[in-house]
Amino acid sequence: MSKIENSRKIHRHVLCLASSIVLNLFLIYKWYLGxxxxxxxxxxxxxxxxxxxxVAAISCSGHGRAFLDGLILDDKxxxxxxxxxxxxxxxxxQFFSACTVNADGGDPLFLEPFWVQxxxxxxxxxxxxxxxxxxxxxxxxxxxxxxxxxxxxxDMVGNAVTQEKYITFGAGSTQLxxxxxxxxxxxxASSPARVVASIPFYPVYEEQTDFFRSVDFRFQGxxxxxxxxxxxxxxxxxxVTSPNNPDGQLNKAVLQGQNVKAIYDRAYYWPHFTAxxxxxxxxxxxxxxxxxxxxxxxxxxWAVLKDKATYESMERYSELNTIGVSRESQLRALKLxxxxxxxxxxxxxxxxxxxxxxxxxxxxxxxxxxxxFSLQKIAPQYCIFFKKVREASPAYAWVNCEKEEDKDCYEVxxxxxxxxxxxxxxxxxxxxxxxxxxxxQDDFDLLLHKLNQLVSEEEGSESI
Amino acid sequence: MSKIENSRKIHRHVLCLASSIVLNLFLIYKWYLGxxxxxxxxxxxxxxxxxxxxVAAISCSGHGRAFLDGLILDDKxxxxxxxxxxxxxxxxxQFFSACTVNADGGDPLFLEPFWVQxxxxxxxxxxxxxxxxxxxxxxxxxxxxxxxxxxxxxDMVGNAVTQEKYITFGAGSTQLxxxxxxxxxxxxASSPARVVASIPFYPVYEEQTDFFRSVDFRFQGxxxxxxxxxxxxxxxxxxVTSPNNPDGQLNKAVLQGQNVKAIYDRAYYWPHFTAxxxxxxxxxxxxxxxxxxxxxxxxxxWAVLKDKATYESMERYSELNTIGVSRESQLRALKLxxxxxxxxxxxxxxxxxxxxxxxxxxxxxxxxxxxxFSLQKIAPQYCIFFKKVREASPAYAWVNCEKEEDKDCYEVxxxxxxxxxxxxxxxxxxxxxxxxxxxxQDDFDLLLHKLNQLVSEEEGSESI
Numbered sequence: 072m073s074k075i076e077n078s079r080k081i082h083r084h085v086l087c088l089a090s091s092i093v094l095n096l097f098l099i100y101k102w103y104l105g106x107x108x109x110x111x112x113x114x115x116x117x118x119x120x121x122x123x124x125x126v127a128a129i130s131c132s133g134h135g136r137a138f139l140d141g142l143i144l145d146d147k148x149x150x151x152x153x154x155x156x157x158x159x160x161x162x163x164x165q166f167f168s169a170c171t172v173n174a175d176g177g178d179p180l181f182l183e184p185f186w187v188q189x190x191x192x193x194x195x196x197x198x199x200x201x202x203x204x205x206x207x208x209x210x211x212x213x214x215x216x217x218x219x220x221x222x223x224x225x226d227m228v229g230n231a232v233t234q235e236k237y238i239t240f241g242a243g244s245t246q247l248x249x250x251x252x253x254x255x256x257x258x259x260a261s262s263p264a265r266v267v268a269s270i271p272f273y274p275v276y277e278e279q280t281d282f283f284r285s286v287d288f289r290f291q292g293x294x295x296x297x298x299x300x301x302x303x304x305x306x307x308x309x310x311v312t313s314p315n316n317p318d319g320q321l322n323k324a325v326l327q328g329q330n331v332k333a334i335y336d337r338a339y340y341w342p343h344f345t346a347x348x349x350x351x352x353x354x355x356x357x358x359x360x361x362x363x364x365x366x367x368x369x370x371x372x373w374a375v376l377k378d379k380a381t382y383e384s385m386e387r388y389s390e391l392n393t394i395g396v397s398r399e400s401q402l403r404a405l406k407l408x409x410x411x412x413x414x415x416x417x418x419x420x421x422x423x424x425x426x427x428x429x430x431x432x433x434x435x436x437x438x439x440x441x442x443x444f445s446l447q448k449i450a451p452q453y454c455i456f457f458k459k460v461r462e463a464s465p466a467y468a469w470v471n472c473e474k475e476e477d478k479d480c481y482e483v484x485x486x487x488x489x490x491x492x493x494x495x496x497x498x499x500x501x502x503x504x505x506x507x508x509x510x511x512q513d514d515f516d517l518l519l520h521k522l523n524q525l526v527s528e529e530e531g532s533e534s535i
Numbered sequence: 536m537s538k539i540e541n542s543r544k545i546h547r548h549v550l551c552l553a554s555s556i557v558l559n560l561f562l563i564y565k566w567y568l569g570x571x572x573x574x575x576x577x578x579x580x581x582x583x584x585x586x587x588x589x590v591a592a593i594s595c596s597g598h599g600r601a602f603l604d605g606l607i608l609d610d611k612x613x614x615x616x617x618x619x620x621x622x623x624x625x626x627x628x629q630f631f632s633a634c635t636v637n638a639d640g641g642d643p644l645f646l647e648p649f650w651v652q653x654x655x656x657x658x659x660x661x662x663x664x665x666x667x668x669x670x671x672x673x674x675x676x677x678x679x680x681x682x683x684x685x686x687x688x689x690d691m692v693g694n695a696v697t698q699e700k701y702i703t704f705g706a707g708s709t710q711l712x713x714x715x716x717x718x719x720x721x722x723x724a725s726s727p728a729r730v731v732a733s734i735p736f737y738p739v740y741e742e743q744t745d746f747f748r749s750v751d752f753r754f755q756g757x758x759x760x761x762x763x764x765x766x767x768x769x770x771x772x773x774x775v776t777s778p779n780n781p782d783g784q785l786n787k788a789v790l791q792g793q794n795v796k797a798i799y800d801r802a803y804y805w806p807h808f809t810a811x812x813x814x815x816x817x818x819x820x821x822x823x824x825x826x827x828x829x830x831x832x833x834x835x836x837w838a839v840l841k842d843k844a845t846y847e848s849m850e851r852y853s854e855l856n857t858i859g860v861s862r863e864s865q866l867r868a869l870k871l872x873x874x875x876x877x878x879x880x881x882x883x884x885x886x887x888x889x890x891x892x893x894x895x896x897x898x899x900x901x902x903x904x905x906x907x908f909s910l911q912k913i914a915p916q917y918c919i920f921f922k923k924v925r926e927a928s929p930a931y932a933w934v935n936c937e938k939e940e941d942k943d944c945y946e947v948x949x950x951x952x953x954x955x956x957x958x959x960x961x962x963x964x965x966x967x968x969x970x971x972x973x974x975x976q977d978d979f980d981l982l983l984h985k986l987n988q989l990v991s992e993e994e995g996s997e998s999i
Contacts (some may be wrong), residue, residue, distance in 0.1 A: 094905045098996055111543075114654075115649050115658060116583075116587055116588055116658055116660075118581075118656065118658070119584075119586050119655075119658040119659050119660045120580035120660055121582055122660070123659075124579070124662075136664070138665060138666055139659070139660075139662075140681065140865065141667075141680070142672065142679060142680060143680070151672070153671075153672035170676035172757060176669070176671055177669075178667075180666065180667060180668060182667070183664050183667055186667070187663070190662065190663055191581070192582065192663075193662075194579055194580055194662055194663060195581045195660070195661050196580075196586070196658055197603075197660075198603075198650075198654065198657075198658055199654055200600070200647050200650040200651050201602060201603065201832075202602055203647055203829050203830050203832055204642045204644060204831060204832055205640070205641075205642055205831045205832060206642070207617075208615075214604050214747075215606060229852055242630060242856075243857060243858055245855070245857055245858050249855075258748070264655070279856055282852070282855045283717075283749065284749050284751055285559060285747065285748050286748045286749070286849065291918055300736060366667050368863075369861060369862065370857055370860070370861045386563035391713075391836055392709065392713070392856065393706035393833070394709050394768050394831075394856065397706065397832075397833060397860075399661075399836045399863035400864070401604065402603060402604045402863075403661060403863055405604050444686075483746050510917065531579070
């Protein structure tokens with residue numbers, strides 16, 4: 072090698088090294104002093120992001136979950152795992168096989184895996200100064216962006232007419248149910264409005280109406296008792312749950328007449344649980360995030376209303392009861408609905424429908440082996456959202472104990488280590504129980520396992 | 536240079552270059568594929584963080600704020616600026632000097648700058664799957680971590696005894712006020728409980744009690760009317776607001792007797808607004824986040840209760856009314872209280888007290904020039920939190936129009952381009968108005984400006 076060649080070689084090396092060092096310095100600058108990969112993620116969100124990611128990384132063995140606001144034991148830094156029922160231990164890895172499975176309650180955790188899959192698009196950062204005021208920019212307590220997204224959602228799914236209708240928000244549909252009863256009963260009627268519902272019905276209608284002990288309304292039991300009865304000056308308020316809780320039927324109002332008003336509880340009128348034969352178009356319709364996205368904890372619901380006076384009365388109820396709905400819940404609902412609306416809603420509703428459909432098929436297969444139990448029948452129906460005839464996929468199994476001796480169906484299931492909800496809570500008698508199908512996959516798997524045991528113990532039945 | 540030296544030099548260069556390239560690759564890996572500076576901030580929080588930082592970076596000229604859930608105009612990507620009153624334009628840079636200033640309402644925005652200063656410690660990331668269930672790990676609807684922090688806060692401030700007491704949550708103190716009235720009135724009394732409050736009082740007590748039209752209670756006006764009256768079998772429920780809204784006085788219950796129960800509304804019993812002479816120890820005490828941290832939009836309050844039956848009834852109310860309080864609000868309240876508790880609470884309460892004290896002094900200085908208006912007097916008092924005697928710093932000015940001809944004090948202020956709250960809303964007559972001092976700095980500055988004009992127009996007065 073000549074000296075010149077060597078010197079050139081060294082030069083080239085020095086140049087390379089210099090560029091490499093410059094690149095290094097640039098990268099180190101970006102890494103330490105800059106803001107990671109994205110200059111917009113600068114400072115103030117970092118601590119919150121780190122905390123949330125750390126909690127999300129706690130595994131809980133796939134049978135539980137840790138939360139940002141979970142209990143922190145004295146000697147630990149991180150929140151504890153909260154285990155699914157029948158699982159325990161610090162990391163939820165212990166399985167208690169003799170344990171009684173929980174098929175009670177309407178916790179919609181079957182949708183949790185969907186939100187884990189959509190982690191990036193569904194997360195929100197709430198700044199310390201976010202919406203401290205009682206009011207939004209328009210001096211109301213309701214987010215107009217959220218209202219707009221709710222209308223878009225109904226248009227997309229085709230499950231409700233919102234054109235020329237008012238929308239009011241509630242802390243879950245629970246608050247709206249009583250606000251609607253309050254709005255529909257007159258202050259100056261000669262006697263309290265009669266509030267009724269068709270058996271089997273969601274027990275909160277009665278519990279709430281009784282508990283608040285208004286001068287203006289009173290719960291009066293089963294709708295059918297009042298079918299041929301009408302009294303001038305006395306309002307009738309009929310709760311219609313459609314699809315019905317517990318039996319999944321697309322109920323319609325039974326009572327007719329000038330003094331009759333219906334409150335349609337449309338909590339389950341989503342493609343997860345039912346065919347959507349046509350957009351609902353009733354005067355008072357109540358929806359909830361709980362059974363749509365599965366966020367029961369957010370306490371967010373809305374009512375779609377035809378009549379301005381009803382709307383105004385329900386808004387006043389919300390103001391004097393809670394000064395509107397938590398702005399954090401509204402912010403979160405908006406974000407979740409944006410995810411639902413992506414791609415025409417196919418993602419969420421296909422996930423929801425396929426999950427519920429599969430569960431229903433597996434459950435049917437077991438119950439069909441049994442002579443002791445029967446399930447409600449729901450006919451296949453054309454769905455305008457999926458644009459095809461679809462089979463049933465209800466939120467709950469409404470089980471009838473068929474045998475003469477099984478007078479207390481709840482006890483039959485309890486003996487099989489299954490906690491159900493008693494039929495008489497729905498005013499339907501003790502031969503019925505409700506089993507929830509919308510809980511976690513763990514709960515459902517365990518339910519099927521115990522149910523299979525119960526059925527296989529029957530004489531003449533075949534287990535699977 | 537010998538060949539060997541050259542070759543060594545080249546070798547050293549190659550080695551340097553190689554290490555530099557390795558470092559390059561490592562840094563590029565960290566930058567692109569890794570997680571920025573912190574391995575825990577990996578993927579799913581990034582989009583939410585970027586969105587929140589982008590919205591926070593919208594300046595709105597310091598006279599407004601953009602929010603994550605703000606309106607988005609058709610042709611824009613980002614939410615609009617929501618301007619403080621009397622400011623306008625796309626970026627809130629226009630000032631409308633002839634505009635009427637808003638001194639109505641109790642929006643606690645004076646604390647907003649504190650949370651902007653504490654951005655990093657007060658932000659939260661809410662994952663898509665956060666607390667979807669109706670229940671926390673212990674099957675209740677209330678966060679035990681939050682309860683624990685509330686007890687710590689009262690211990691630290693010294694404003695309430697929580698030992699051997701129950702704590703229940705509400706969607707703001709608003710929900711708890713009616714839940715308490717409901718709990719304290721018997722179901723089987725011979726006549727409805729009489730609900731009373733001492734003039735001047737917060738109008739919601741009456742509005743709420745009237746609106747819900749319960750069989751069990753009825754609003755019956757001013758406490759003093761019932762002072763020497765007692766009737767066997769009829770419950771009396773006395774609202775005691777302490778410090779009082781509107782006048783800031785540390786009120787005590789007026790009524791005595793076996794059938795009398797008091798609900799202490801302790802919304803303003805924090806060092807921002809009053810000396811804390813001793814820990815409050817009443818049977819029913821209601822607190823709210825709104826006037827503590829300024830987060831009125833979060834709708835979070837709590838009651839500290841001595842009696843188990845009252846606690847259980849209020850929990851049942853919350854369940855049948857709203858199935859507890861939004862889990863997002865509880866998560867956020869927990870985070871905010873953690874910030875408040877840092878360093879013994881000095882940060883927040885010194886900020887709050889100094890801000891309110893300064894406003895009160897400036898206001899007093901102007902009103903003292905006036906013969907037309909007078910303000911309430913609040914005596915200096917020893918504060919166990921600040922460990923010294925401190926002067927008044929109330930949330931509201933309770934203004935009396937002294938002149939014979941100023942019969943409608945509200946109109947006097949309106950003519951001076953100030954919107955106040957009418958005295959008769961507090962059942963105190965039209966010679967009084969309430970001016971809010973807890974709104975934004977913009978609102979307060981403008982209020983003083985208009986007030987100064989009003990006072991300077993008086994005969995014989997001196998403007999400042």
